[in-house]
Amino acid sequence: MSVANTFEKVRAHARETALLSSISGLVEWDEQTHMPPAGAAWRAEQQAYLAGVIHRRSTAPELGDWLAELSAADESADPESDIGCVAREMTRVYHRLTKLPGELVEEVARVASQSHHAWAAARKADDFATFRPSLERMLELQRQRAAAFGYNGSPYDALLDEYEPGETGDSVGAALAALRDQLTPLVQQIVQSGVTAPSELTQRSFPVQQQVAFGKVAAAAVGFDFQAGSLDVTPHPFCGGAGPRDIRLTTRYNEHDFVDGFFSILHETGHGLYEQGLSEKWFGLPPGTAISLGIHESQSRMWENLVGRSRGFWQHFFAPLCAAFPTSMKGVDPDQWWFAINEAKPSLIRVDSDEATYNLHVVVRYELERAMIEGDLAVADLPGAWNEAYTRIVGATPANDAQGCLQDVHWSMGAFGYFPTYALGNLYAAQLFEQAESDLGDLGARFARGEFAPLLDWLRTKIHSVGQRVSAAQLVEQITGKPLSAEPLMAHLRTKFGGLYGL
Structure with missing residues (x-):
């Protein structure tokens, strides 16, 4: 397959994944602005489902194969070129995400949705005790994510890298x-x-x-x-x-x-x-x-x-x-x-x-x-x-x-x-x-x-x-x-x- 064809496959795959992510973003925005309180449990399931689908697309084996082809191509030699940037950054994210079990990704999304509502209610009532179980569960899940990613120093490094790549x-x-x-x-x-x-x-x-x-x-x-x-x-x-x-x-x-x-x-x-x-x-x-x-x-x-x-x-x-x-x-x-x-x-x-x-x-x-x-x-x-x-x-x-x-x-x-x-x-x-x-x-x-x-x-x-x-x-x-x-x-x-x- 030519580099151009491989690049187009990566681009089409990424754009469709981004469409799903944008739907998830809209669902999250609605959750925090207009969703009725009784919708919280169902919204958590919706978010978990979307997170699972997005994760499976983001870690698809064929995507890994295409990225490997791009990374090996001469056109990727310039890291600031379109192809070089796509190959480098998508490969970095792909290797990171493939370390996460899909079940963990879905559970984090589900708990995040539930935990948000627990936090909002606890903040309004000034009642930390009602939020504590949600935070403990989220903390446990984040430690699991850090362990899955792997790290040399602190588990904190694995989580920080998600937001500020390369920092410790x-x-x-x-x-x-x-x-x-x-x-x-x-x-x-x-x-x-x-x-x-x-x-x-x-x-x-x-x-x-x-x-x-x-x-x-x-x-x-x-x-x-x-x-x-x-x-x-x-x-x-x-x-x-x-x-x-x-x-x-x-x-x-x-x-x-x-x-x-x-x-x-x-x-x-x-x-x-x-x-x-x-x-x-x-x-x-x-x-x-x-x-x-x-x-x-x-x-x-x-x-x-x-x-x-x-x-x-x-x-x-x-x-x-x-x-x-x-x-x-x-x-x-x-x-x-x-x-x-x-x-x-x-x-x-x-x-x-x-x-x-x-x-x-x-x-x-x-x-x-x-x-x-x-x-x-x-x-x-x-x-x-x-x-x-x-x-x-x-x-x-x-x-x-x-x-x-x-x-x-x-x-x-x-x-x-x-x-x-x-x-x-x-x-x-x-x-x-x-x-x-x-x-x-x-x-x-x-x-x-x-x-x-x-x-x-x-x-x-x-x-x-x-x-x-x-x-x-x-x-x-x-x-x-x-x-x-x-x-x-x-x-x-x-x-x-x-x-x-x-x-």
Whole structure:
């Protein structure tokens, strides 16, 4: 068989598998947004069935044969070429997935669906005991997955590799520890400054209906295409999808917390822009797939923080904000508002935390999830361990488990190894944004004029269109000429919060 014919067989097979995955994504989105509670058990069976079918297709022997042919072909010699990228990345994933028993794949999907509903109910009732059995079962299944994948160091490495290929728990742990050591004194300086942000401005009455409308205006302004996407409500914000032209953003709203809903929208919009920027031609194949979760998070954190919390952004959006909420914004000036939405202080909820303290929240989750996977922390002891870690690392102690170990959805889904990608995303975002500004000029001035397209076009060219042709580390070095470093992020934080808090 010719290389062209083999490549076409792989491409057709992958595209059909991607269609099934997109159906699963739509089913999951519906589960978290509109599904009636009584549908949970049947939905779990649907998800298990789809996961089984997708796994069987993804590990089909004929696919392995075709990939072996492609990998041996001269056309695969260039790892960044279409064929080279497809052969390399699909072979890596194929070898990984063939290690998993189909029964385990289906059981993980079934338990994840069930566990999500147990988590949502437990969080609402502040009742960790009702969620504990689900988390224990999911933890057991994740250990089974790690054992099936195999690992040299820690079982955590096998799970982390699913989200950030090539990384290990030790390398990520070292990066997080170094970041923590630089962030801790900065946060202490902020706390000891005696300066207080006017945060009450963001806690006035912001009617939800107006928040929805304003959030959509902002998301569209920065480039999200609502003809190819939507925005809905869920307990824990996420970006899902049912295909390259059907990206589902979700958020949650609090009438007396503007920051919660709005910046969740911008965060998920960043994910959505990445998905809308991937090549539709290569849907389901590596050239049309995001590089890693860390790079995906770099896009969400960039639009949420480096754009959305910038002074230039609010120079443009302050007047529309006042028009949308005339009563709440009466008497507020732009500088007050900018300080209010950039308040920095130790807090309890990760998704509501500021740029200065956010990565400390990630450090807590990394430490705890790795300890659970490695058997050093029992699920029964998680609430106490969480509270101790928050007091020690973040500087805030939860009053209850809803504010503590029940606040995130990830562990109910089995996403162990996911959390470090948030911190990696912050590091990637700062370094990439620094380069974008070097290439494009003063981005803040552009934002003040409502010009967000130049940055989005830069991201589309430099990142979105690349797919998985290079690794995350290679991408950053190709774009910036430097390996990943914490310095751009720390320089940004020191400059911003130094100015706000007089440090």
